[in-house]
Amino acid sequence: MSYDHTDHGKWSETGVPKKGWNCVGVDDLGEPSQTCEMCGTAEIRYVHIMHHPDYPADLSVGCICAENMEQDYVRPREREKRLRTLAARRKTWRRRQWKVSGRGNWYLNTEGYNLVIVPSGRKWRVVVSNRATGASQTGRTEFSLESEAQVAALTALVWAKDHLPS
Numbered sequence: 759m760s761y762d763h764t765d766h767g768k769w770s771e772t773g774v775p776k777k778g779w780n781c782v783g784v785d786d787l788g789e790p791s792q793t794c795e796m797c798g799t800a801e802i803r804y805v806h807i808m809h810h811p812d813y814p815a816d817l818s819v820g821c822i823c824a825e826n827m828e829q830d831y832v833r834p835r836e837r838e839k840r841l842r843t844l845a846a847r848r849k850t851w852r853r854r855q856w857k858v859s860g861r862g863n864w865y866l867n868t869e870g871y872n873l874v875i876v877p878s879g880r881k882w883r884v885v886v887s888n889r890a891t892g893a894s895q896t897g898r899t900e901f902s903l904e905s906e907a908q909v910a911a912l913t914a915l916v917w918a919k920d921h922l923p924s
């Protein structure tokens with residue numbers, strides 16, 4: 759594809775910074791279902807949320823525009839690759855076999871981490887612990903169903919690999 763996104767949309771608007779943006783978040787929409795807010799043309803599934811100190815709004819953009827806005831041709835692709843990997847893992851994650859702890863909570867030991875679904879009032883939270891260091895974090899999100907918390911535990915595991923390393 760030789761199509762040049764940078765001729766389109768906000769790329770040609772004055773008053774919109776063309777570089778100096780930072781990525782402040784990513785999202786997976788599950789399918790291409792949103793138009794890139796920078797070029798106004800690309801249909802995107804993996805959203806890079808971009809912030810600029812001299813622009814009033816954050817923009818949700820695709821990978822190619824993110825590369826140009828950040829002037830970085832490595833990190834946006836890495837972010838997108840992580841989202842793709844996570845999406846693929848979600849499919850197999852649902853088939854994982856959880857066990858019941860002595861306290862009667864669902865738990866799963868995987869990749870050096872311990873995931874437990876614990877009651878929080880009438881709802882459920884995910885607790886993730888590094889089995890080597892004992893470092894532990896309780897998720898802020900409360901789930902109505904244990905099964906929802908089990909699905910979300912994958913996100914907790916990915917988070918823990920970054921924040922509770924061995």
Ligand SMILES: [Zn+2]
Binds near residue numbers: 795797823
């Ligand atoms: Zn774009």
